[in-house]
Amino acid sequence: MIWELELVICIFLALSAIVALEVKDLLVAVVMMTVFSFLMALLFVAMGAIDVGFTEAVIGAGVTGILFVVVVFQTSRKSND
Amino acid sequence: MRRQFDSPIVLLGARLLSPYIMVFGWYVIFHGHYSPGGGFQGGALLAASILLMRVAGGRRVSRLQIREFATTPLAIIGVFIYFATGLTAMAMGGYFLDYEMLPLPGLDPPSLRYYGILIIEVGIGLAVMAILIMIFDNMVKGEDYA
Numbered sequence: 464m465i466w467e468l469e470l471v472i473c474i475f476l477a478l479s480a481i482v483a484l485e486v487k488d489l490l491v492a493v494v495m496m497t498v499f500s501f502l503m504a505l506l507f508v509a510m511g512a513i514d515v516g517f518t519e520a521v522i523g524a525g526v527t528g529i530l531f532v533v534v535v536f537q538t539s540r541k542s543n544d
Numbered sequence: 545m546r547r548q549f550d551s552p553i554v555l556l557g558a559r560l561l562s563p564y565i566m567v568f569g570w571y572v573i574f575h576g577h578y579s580p581g582g583g584f585q586g587g588a589l590l591a592a593s594i595l596l597m598r599v600a601g602g603r604r605v606s607r608l609q610i611r612e613f614a615t616t617p618l619a620i621i622g623v624f625i626y627f628a629t630g631l632t633a634m635a636m637g638g639y640f641l642d643y644e645m646l647p648l649p650g651l652d653p654p655s656l657r658y659y660g661i662l663i664i665e666v667g668i669g670l671a672v673m674a675i676l677i678m679i680f681d682n683m684v685k686g687e688d689y690a
Contacts, residue, residue, distance in 0.1 A: 513580040517572075521585050525592035526676055529599055533683050 464509045472509070476502045489535045497528040558600030565593035573669045577661040583668025590669065591676035598680060615678040622671030629663050 476499060483495035500523025507516030569589030576582035598606040610618075630641040638645030643660030644653045651659065 514582075514585075517580050517585050518588075521588040521592065526588055526595065529592075529595045530680065530683065532599070533680065537683070 469506065469509055472502055472505055476506070489540075490532070493528060493531040493535060496531065497524045500524050500527075554600050555605075558596050562593045562597050565596065566590055569593065569669075569673075573665050574662065576665045577658065583665040584672050586665070587669035587672030588676065590673040594673070594677055595680055598677075598684075610677060612681045615674045615681065618674035619671050619678065622667045622669070622674060625667030625670070626664055629660060629667070633660075 479495050479499045479502065483492045483499060486492050486495065500519055503523065504516040504520035507513075507519055566589075569586045569592075571586075572581035572589060573583060573586030576586060594606070594609055597609060629643075629646070632647065633642040633645045634640050636645040636647055641660075641664070643657040646656050646660050648656060648659065
């Protein structure tokens with residue numbers, strides 16, 4: 464694997480993680496989490512673990528994104544107590 | 545709760561994308577024993593295609609695919625396929641999931657292993673798909689997001 468490409472993927476990985484932690488809108492944080500897991504899947508494939516990368520892409524970018532969106536829609540921002 | 549609106553573009557995009565994801569899921573399941581992928585990944589892809597329709601189209605559309613009460617029997621069927629294959633091999637004198645001992649006539653041991661793993665993968669895919677859809681349905685609790 465080309466190390467320049469891995470370096471770029473790692474930089475974008477750290478950037479997406481920081482944005483997901485610091486952003487105010489929760490929906491943006493969910494999208495950044497899916498971007499994070501997709502880049503993680505690319506790194507897994509680059510390191511030769513194709514099966515792990517496949518699972519990470521399907522579960523992390525597909526199913527948990529939808530479940531997080533449902534959780535964001537079912538909770539309110541401000542507490543009522 | 546956000547304001548609900550009907551967007552034909554979102555529904556059309558989901559309807560265009562969902563069958564291809566489902567076909568790719570079956571491809572991953574049926575090629576899982578000699579290429580990357582397998583029952584879990586294929587089942588998650590099938591569940592992703594159905595969840596996409598549930599998020600984009602709401603209950604009125606997604607009820608046509610799989611109803612809420614059908615997920616539990618599908619999961620039970622998947623687990624039953626898995627354990628029936630394993631316990632059949634055990635009953636024929638081998639170990640648990642010893643595919644060589646499966647009573648399929650006219651097949652040599654490599655072919656028996658081939659088809660045994662295929663049967664297992666189909667069971668795992670069904671169970672994973674049904675349980676992921678069940679988690680989504682129980683989280684939504686009858687509310688509609690489309």
